[in-house]
Amino acid sequence: MGSIEELRRLASSDYGSRSERAIWLQIYDRIGTALESGLLAEGERLPGEDDLATLFGVNRVTLRRALDRHQREGRLQARKGVGIFVRAPAxxxxxxxxxxxxxxxxxxxxxxxxxxxxxxxxxxxxxxxxxxxxxxxxxxxxxxxxxxxxxxxxxxxxxxxxxxxxxxxxxxxxxxxxxxxxxxxxxxxxxxxxxxxxxxxxxxxxxxxxxxxxxxxxxxxxxxxxxxxxxxxxxxxxxxxxxxxxxxxxxxxxxxxxxxxxxxxx
CATH class of the missing domain: 3.40.1410.10 (Chorismate lyase-like)
Incomplete structure (x- = not known):
């Protein structure tokens, strides 16, 4: 099974209570799990924001907050005009x-x-x-x-x-x-x-x-x-x-x- 199918399965899980953790942070957690487990491999290009937003069942604004945090922390790397990629491991x-x-x-x-x-x-x-x-x-x-x-x-x-x-x-x-x-x-x-x-x-x-x-x-x-x-x-x-x-x-x-x-x- 490809990484996108696995990511789809991870994304399709029910979200927990928003009062305990905001939806964008729950998405951040799930993407983090995919990165840490190797589901999203070094150098791999993520699907586009529209596709990811659909995958996680949210709008682009919510999805982007989760991606931006991973980018700020250095786990993801945005290449202008190309897309978002998984950075190399430590x-x-x-x-x-x-x-x-x-x-x-x-x-x-x-x-x-x-x-x-x-x-x-x-x-x-x-x-x-x-x-x-x-x-x-x-x-x-x-x-x-x-x-x-x-x-x-x-x-x-x-x-x-x-x-x-x-x-x-x-x-x-x-x-x-x-x-x-x-x-x-x-x-x-x-x-x-x-x-x-x-x-x-x-x-x-x-x-x-x-x-x-x-x-x-x-x-x-x-x-x-x-x-x-x-x-x-x-x-x-x-x-x-x-x-x-x-x-x-x-x-x-x-x-x-x-x-x-x-x-x-x-």
Missing amino acids: VRYVVHRYEAFNESVCDDAAELRILSVTRRPPSPAARRGFDLGEGAEVFEMRNAIVIGETPVYLATKEFRVDVFAGLEEVVARGGTILDAYAAAGIPRYVRAETRISADFATETEASELQVSQGAPLLRSRSFNTDPDGRVIEVNAGCWPMFSVELVFASGVADIATDSPFDASPR
């Missing part, structure tokens, strides 16, 4: 102090894309971490991790210009972030600290991550040091909350002190 990241996030994605289909490298004034965290004065600049690198055509991670990295003098040239010839470290003569680095918080997608982030504005995100802020303990990279990243599972690798516990993120403006 991607697993193993957070390890000696690996970059882009190396930690447990999915062979994941592709790192470097979007841009520019010079700009440092963020407050980078200014503190790099101990920079007025008028200083950093390299800003923006990158994304994409699985298929679905972006699952955005990051803005800041690097010391005096350490990574050849960063632009490395990226221009197709090099990776690790190539940039090698070119700078840094054999390895240590992820000294990572902080995770929850937030909502801005308009720009929503567009880049293909979620609705206000969708819940996980944000990370981290900094890396060289073997001598000097801060050389500051990183701010974000994922759609329902698209990621974070796994913190076991090992010797280290507590970062004197963090450049402390007392930074929120």
